[in-house]
Structures are given as C-alpha cells and as structure tokens.
Amino acid sequence: MKKRGLKNVVPLLLFFFFGISYSAEIPLEKLLEEVFSVPSPSGYEQIMAKKIQNYLPQGLAAERDNLGSLYVTAGKGDQQLALLACMDEVGYIVSGVNEEGYLLLDRVVPAPHPLYDSFHVGHPMLIWTEKGAVSGVMAIPSVHILSREGRQQLQSFSLDQAFLDVGAQSKEEVKEKGIRMLDAVTPFLDLTRLAGDRISGFSLGNKTCSALLLHLVGDIDIGKLKKKTTFVWMAQTNFYSRGSRPRAAMGAHRVKMNLNPENVLIIGIVPVERAGQNEIALGRGPVLAYSEGKGSKLREKIEEIAEKDGIVLQHFPGFESSLMSPFAAGNTSVLTLGLPVKYSSTPVEVLDLKDVLALEKLLSNLLEGEKR
Structure with missing residues (x-):
C-alpha cells in the first residue's frame, strides 16, 4: 500500500525540487514556508524527504532507512549525539x-x-x-x-x-x-499569519522542527564537528512498535536500532495543553522537557549555553512521549528541546516565531561548541 502511493506521487512532483538553493542561503522563515507546503502523511514521506535532500549543502551525503527516515552524519568516532525531528503528519x-x-x-x-x-x-x-x-x-x-x-x-x-x-x-x-x-x-496546506509573531497551520509544529533542523545543517558547517553527530528526519512516527510499553514511535525505535546514540536531542513540539502545573506558554522561549529526576551532562550543557546567551528556557520535568520512550532504557540520555505549540493535533496549530528563532540560536551555539 505505501509503496504504491509513494511511487505514484513522487515522480510528478519532483520538478518542485530542482534548481533550489541550499538551506543556509534561505532565511529560516522562508525555508519554513517551503517545507510547510509539502505533503507528508505517515507512510507517504518520500516527497518531503526529497525536498529536504535537495536543500542540503552540496556534497553532504544523506542516507535513508527502510522506513524512509533521512540521516545526515558528520564528525568521527562513536555515536555521540543524534538530533531528531519528525517529518510525517496524520493524513x-x-x-x-x-x-x-x-x-x-x-x-x-x-x-x-x-x-x-x-x-x-x-x-x-x-x-x-x-x-x-x-x-x-x-x-x-x-x-x-x-x-x-x-x-x-x-x-x-x-x-x-x-x-x-x-x-x-x-x-x-x-x-x-x-x-x-x-x-x-x-x-489544504495554508499558512496563516496571526497577530505579532504567531503563525498557524496544519501539522505546523513538526514541519517547523524539520525546517529548523534543515536550516541548522546548512548554517553551521557541520563538516567541522569533532564528535560524531547525526541529524535525522524521522518517518512513520505516527505508527507504534508492536508490543511497546510505553508506546514507542516506530520511526524513533528504528533510529535507536540503527544508531544506539549516547545522547538524543528530540527537536519536537510540547503541547501547552499538556503542561499542567508547568505553565508552558507561547513566546516565552524553547521548552526543555525531560523525565522526572533524570539529570544528564547534555541537559547541563544546554542550560549553561542558554544562561550565557540570555535565552530563556521553559522547563517541563516529567515529560514523556512516544518519541522519547525508545531511548529511555539503557545508557542513552534523551531530552526534548522543543517548541511550545497551542491546539496540537488540530488543523490550526499555533506557534510563535520568537520561540523558533531562540531555539535555532540555542541549537546553533550547542553545535558550535562541538567543533572545539
């Protein structure tokens, strides 16, 4: 079923992807508009994967696993850090x-x-x-x-x-x-501009995270990273691995099997409606979400960079998701560093561009530190 759909749709839409500049040459907001316009239902992500590949810097190799996730790796040595974003949507x-x-x-x-x-x-x-x-x-x-x-x-x-x-x-x-x-x-994939810096659209949160990760790859010259770092745009995250308790997103589970990274940073969304006592809100900065009581060197490093650069971080202790659960067991340290989103999983997800820019700055400075 999935193969047929991909085979039919992709060839006729590929003309959209030729002759475009790589991601560092395009402002993040413009890149977001480009990524947002691409359909990517779970199991039909090949169009989005092709779009992302064509925006990668020239000479940068990308690989795909059998679920359709896209991997870009830089640096040497054992797998130190994996940055993950979802590229699929419910369709x-x-x-x-x-x-x-x-x-x-x-x-x-x-x-x-x-x-x-x-x-x-x-x-x-x-x-x-x-x-x-x-x-x-x-x-x-x-x-x-x-x-x-x-x-x-x-x-x-x-x-x-x-x-x-x-x-x-x-x-x-x-x-x-x-x-x-x-x-x-x-x-219809229409991006709606609201008051201030807020925008709204279908599956806007995950597509913004995919665009942000893509812009980051082109902007920081990842070829200079000293430690092995992999950037992953995950497919089929709305499917769940059989028998997994708690539920594990299939795309994330496959990343765990393929990389077994020491540290995982999920660039994702944090629904403000789930925040409860944590008072997460739009426009107040990125959200650092983690399991209750689990500290890590990666978390300390992110908090240190945020404080140094004057980036306000919102905290969500006790956060769990199907993207994090595959990495919870074993020695892997997993965090979500994401965007607060209102009306998650509706056609009108809302986010604030100030949070997007702050998250990009924080990630860029984190990776710049990995060059030294």
Whole structure:
C-alpha cells in the first residue's frame, strides 16, 4: 500500500525540487514556508524527504532507512549525539468511490484524539495523485434532508459518515481526474499569519522542527564537528512498535536500532495543553522537557549555553512521549528541546516565531561548541 502511493506521487512532483538553493542561503522563515507546503502523511514521506535532500549543502551525503527516515552524519568516532525531528503528519487515503462519484476516506494511522476527523468536515482537502493535486471538500450529508435517526447518528460523528466531494458525478469522472485507491489526502496546506509573531497551520509544529533542523545543517558547517553527530528526519512516527510499553514511535525505535546514540536531542513540539502545573506558554522561549529526576551532562550543557546567551528556557520535568520512550532504557540520555505549540493535533496549530528563532540560536551555539 505505501509503496504504491509513494511511487505514484513522487515522480510528478519532483520538478518542485530542482534548481533550489541550499538551506543556509534561505532565511529560516522562508525555508519554513517551503517545507510547510509539502505533503507528508505517515507512510507517504518520500516527497518531503526529497525536498529536504535537495536543500542540503552540496556534497553532504544523506542516507535513508527502510522506513524512509533521512540521516545526515558528520564528525568521527562513536555515536555521540543524534538530533531528531519528525517529518510525517496524520493524513488520509482514498479507500473507495461510490456510484455518485463521492470519495470515501480512511486513515493509515490512529486518530490522535476522538475529535480529529470532525475538525476537517466542511473544509477543503487535497488528493495527491500521479497527475498532481486534486481539490475536494470533506462533507457529511445535509442535516435537513436526513431522517431523525440519521441526525442522531451524526451526533456521534465518525469518519465512516464523511465523504470527499471533488465535483465528480460518477466513478468514471473520478477516474478521469486521476484519482486512484490509496492516494494520499491532506488538508489544504495554508499558512496563516496571526497577530505579532504567531503563525498557524496544519501539522505546523513538526514541519517547523524539520525546517529548523534543515536550516541548522546548512548554517553551521557541520563538516567541522569533532564528535560524531547525526541529524535525522524521522518517518512513520505516527505508527507504534508492536508490543511497546510505553508506546514507542516506530520511526524513533528504528533510529535507536540503527544508531544506539549516547545522547538524543528530540527537536519536537510540547503541547501547552499538556503542561499542567508547568505553565508552558507561547513566546516565552524553547521548552526543555525531560523525565522526572533524570539529570544528564547534555541537559547541563544546554542550560549553561542558554544562561550565557540570555535565552530563556521553559522547563517541563516529567515529560514523556512516544518519541522519547525508545531511548529511555539503557545508557542513552534523551531530552526534548522543543517548541511550545497551542491546539496540537488540530488543523490550526499555533506557534510563535520568537520561540523558533531562540531555539535555532540555542541549537546553533550547542553545535558550535562541538567543533572545539
């Protein structure tokens, strides 16, 4: 299923990726816009991986594992540090077409929360076909034409009740548009600018982290790093390894197996709604998140650099995630150094660009220290 979707979509969209400058030549905010515009549902990340590869500095080699994650390694010796970001997002696939030309949808990964699917009803969507992107709208039957029983069923909405209208009136018209079973479907990828330095968009948090890591690779001349450091854009992080307790993201689990690094720094998001007593907020700086009671030299180094450079750090002790759990056992030290995000796992994730720039400065200074 996944291979077919990737094979169909990628060749027709690759023209977007030729003749572009590498990441250090592009301001971070512009690079974010470029990365944000690329679809990357879990299992269909090859377009995003190609985008990232084409922005890497010339001569910098990249490798991919069998899940599709992208690895760039610099420095020598044993594996000292791995910096990880997610490049996948929750998306849909075309699961069927009815006689009237309406598309049926399914997910390849579980919904992040019970209301996730309902957020997209009444909004435009994109179907990524081998002929290019096709527009549609996700809808449900009009309430006023339904029976009482039908209206009651809609009070507990599920994806089975929705359909995607692309303007076709038959299966044949759908086929003429190039739409096939298992084609990937995503919301429109529009970046919305809010007051001040805040921006909003679908899967904005993870895509910002991917763009930040990419900009960092081009900006700091990683060829001069003394210790072995690997930058990873992870695929399939919305799938979970079988039998893992606590849940372990499949992409992160595969990184653990491939690298077994001494230190792991996850460049990720920290939902402000999960912060509880920790009072995490947008615009107050990056978030350093870690397991309760576990200290590390890497954490001390990050705190030292932040204090020296006047970067305010927000702390989230006791933080756990499916990205961190694969590294929790053994001798690996794992931290999340991330962005506070509002409305996580909705189509309107919100973050503050001041936090993004502060995080980039902190990471850049951390890696500059690894050159000495």
